[in-house]
Amino acid sequence: MAEDAFPFPRDEYRDRARRVRAELERRGIDVLYVMSPANMCYLTGFESIWYPPRAPLGVVIARDHESLVFVDYERHRTLVEMTAHFDEAVFFTYETAIDTVVDAFVSRDWTDGTVGIEWSSRSPSPPLVREVADRLAARGAQIADGDWIVDRVRLVKSPRELECVRKASAVVDAAFLALRDEVRPGMTELQIAAR
Secondary structure: OOHHHOOOOHHHHHHHHHHHHHHHHHHOOOEEEEOOHHHHHHHHOOOOOOOOOOOOOEEEEEOOOOOEEEEEEHHHHHHHHHHOOOOEEEEEOOOOHHHHHHHHHHHOOHHHOEEEEOOOOOOOOHHHHHHHHHHHHHOOOEEEEOOOHHHHHHOOOOHHHHHHHHHHHHHHHHHHHHHHOOOOOOOOHHHHHHO
16 A cells, blocks of 8 residues: 555554554553554554444554554455555454454464453444453453553654644634634524534
8 A cells, every 4th residue: 555545654653553562561461452443543544434343343463573463344355455554464254253353363372461452442342342352361361451552652642643633723723713704693503514
């Protein structure tokens, strides 16, 4: 995929992953299964209009390895390949989702240590996340709370991120200044939003 297709250059994503690995080290977690859509986007640039609640899509990041492994539904293959930064991808069907994910962890020896799970995510559904965690534990993994690892790293903005925030703020400021001259008593929020 072309470098300019990503919201940020690849080195920005590599630095984010490096900082997440440092946080994993600090917390004593060997592997993190990132399933939160916002955190997946932060690490890979991937965005979708649909995050299936019964599909454990995510990104796996290991403390002692540079690779990002993207895990997703096979119907998203083209979207993932065209819009996400990753080193390796594992695709599954709905029928094979959990087995495929667990097999991917086992084949990489990720169940030999501590696996952090992001429990607090709007997708996938909590029962599915619990089933994945239980199956990883059955294969030897020590399951740990993986919430707020990527979120903590995201708190500190890079110079590129700060520039994007400044540009977005300028767009919002310009929009609200333009609205000042157009909003009239009696207008609905929907009419104002349409402007």
